[in-house]
Amino acid sequence: MLSVSELAISYGSRRVVEAVSFDLEPGTVTALIGPNGSGKSTLLRTIARLHAPDAGAVTLEDGADLLALSPRAFARTIALLAQSRPVPGGLTVREVVTFGRHPHRSRWTGQDPRGTAAVEKALALTRTAELADRPVAALSGGQIQRVWLASCLAQDTGVLLLDEPTTYLDLRYQVEILDVVRDLATDHGVTVGVVLHDLDQAAAIADHVVLLENGAVMAQGTPVDVLTAENLSRAYGVRVDVTVRDGAVHTRAVGRHNTPSTAALSAS
Numbered sequence: 413m414l415s416v417s418e419l420a421i422s423y424g425s426r427r428v429v430e431a432v433s434f435d436l437e438p439g440t441v442t443a444l445i446g447p448n449g450s451g452k453s454t455l456l457r458t459i460a461r462l463h464a465p466d467a468g469a470v471t472l473e474d475g476a477d478l479l480a481l482s483p484r485a486f487a488r489t490i491a492l493l494a495q496s497r498p499v500p501g502g503l504t505v506r507e508v509v510t511f512g513r514h515p516h517r518s519r520w521t522g523q524d525p526r527g528t529a530a531v532e533k534a535l536a537l538t539r540t541a542e543l544a545d546r547p548v549a550a551l552s553g554g555q556i557q558r559v560w561l562a563s564c565l566a567q568d569t570g571v572l573l574l575d576e577p578t579t580y581l582d583l584r585y586q587v588e589i590l591d592v593v594r595d596l597a598t599d600h601g602v603t604v605g606v607v608l609h610d611l612d613q614a615a616a617i618a619d620h621v622v623l624l625e626n627g628a629v630m631a632q633g634t635p636v637d638v639l640t641a642e643n644l645s646r647a648y649g650v651r652v653d654v655t656v657r658d659g660a661v662h663t664r665a666v667g668r669h670n671t672p673s674t675a676a677l678s679a680s
Contacts, residue, residue, distance in 0.1 A: 413437055414459070414478065414490075414571055414603060419468035421451070421458050421627075428454055429627040431468070434620075436571065441597045441604040443614035446624035447648050452607045453495070455624075456575050459605070460492040487515035491564040493574045499549055505559050506544040509534055512566030526568075534565035538592055554585030561592065572596060574606040578613065590617050611652075615639055615661035623647055635661050 414436040421429035429451040436442050444452040457463045459470055461479060470478040472489070481489065491512070500508060512534065513527045535541040538558045543551065548559060557577065564572060574593065578586040594617045596602040608614045614621055614635065621638040623631045625647045631638045639661045644652035651666040 413473040414605075415469075415471050416455070416459065417469045417471065419455065419458065419470070420466045421454055421463060422466050423454075427466075427627065429458075432624070432627070432629055433468075434622050434629065434632055436603045436605045437620070438570070438603050439597050439601045440619040441593060441606060441617050442620040442622060443618035444605065444607045444622050444624065445609075445611060445614050446630075449626075450624040450647075451627040452624055453575050456492070456573050456605065456607055460490060460573055461486060462492075484515055487567065487569075489569055490571045490573060491567040491569045493561055493564050493572070493577055495575045495579060497560050499556060501549050503548055504545055505540055505548055505551070505562075506531065506535070508548050508559055509540070509544075509562045509566050512563040512568075515567065527566075530566050530568050534562040537565055537595070538562040539588065554581045554588075557581060557585065557589065558592075561589065565596070569602075571603045571605070574604070576607050576609060578608070578610065586613070593617060611639060611644065611663040612661070615663070639663060 416435070417433050419429060419432045420427065432451070432455060434442065444455060446452055454463065458465050472478055478486070478489070509531050510527070513524050513530060516527065517524045535544055538561050540555070540558050540562050543555060543559070548556060551559065561577070577589050577593070581589065590613060593604055593606060597604050618635055621632065621635050622629060623638050623643055630647055631643050636656060636659070639654060641652055641654045644654065644663060648665070653664045653666055655662045
């Protein structure tokens with residue numbers, strides 16, 4: 413388990429996150445949602461030690477201070493799939509995925525006895541095994557995203573953080589990425605924290621949702637408890653209709669040109 417306690421974060425003199433607390437539980441997916449500027453990605457980057465907090469703590473289940481771990485120990489604990497990564501030229505998919513094994517290599521000999529098995533498992537989980545010998549530069553954007561995810565999986569950490577992993581992907585690759593994320597938690601016990609803009613995606617894969625507004629937690633809990641019309645309309649500043657069918661949450665932002673008809677509202 414990873415616990416975020418009273419975390420406060422600033423950019424220069426501007427406070428962007430204030431006293432945020434939540435837990436990432438083993439074998440569960442926690443989705444961070446909220447409008448642009450609410451602090452979602454900043455929180456994830458701070459947990460990943462890419463930004464220093466002003467106050468608060470990030471601790472592991474044994475009480476260890478995550479932010480105080482050595483770089484090597486930290487890289488064996490947490491992997492981050494950032495919003496964008498460069499496309500490495502001259503490298504194959506397998507070579508890129510193997511980057512994830514760096515924290516596990518012997519400092520003196522460079523040996524990594526479990527490396528081959530970890531890389532093959534990561535390729536299989538992300539369905540990139542058939543691409544293993546292809547140049548990364550020849551792949552589509554969705555394929556490259558899966559390759560970077562495979563590299564994170566090869567890192568073999570207990571915690572996986574993903575910052576908007578479905579951005580710029582077509583529907584097929586969005587579904588595939590989210591399926592992998594859900595499988596990692598359910599089948600492999602990985603602790604997953606993910607920033608998502610698509611509220612229906614968050615509802616579909618998350619066990620726990622943290623709704624942020626202006627750098628603070630407005631609500632957190634199950635998707636049904638958090639993704640209400642009242643919460644979402646307030647947070648996003650636009651009318652959001654919410655329906656729940658068979659336990660599944662569906663959201664719809666309503667603007668001037670897509671106002672639902674009375675008949676449609678009655679049918680829902």
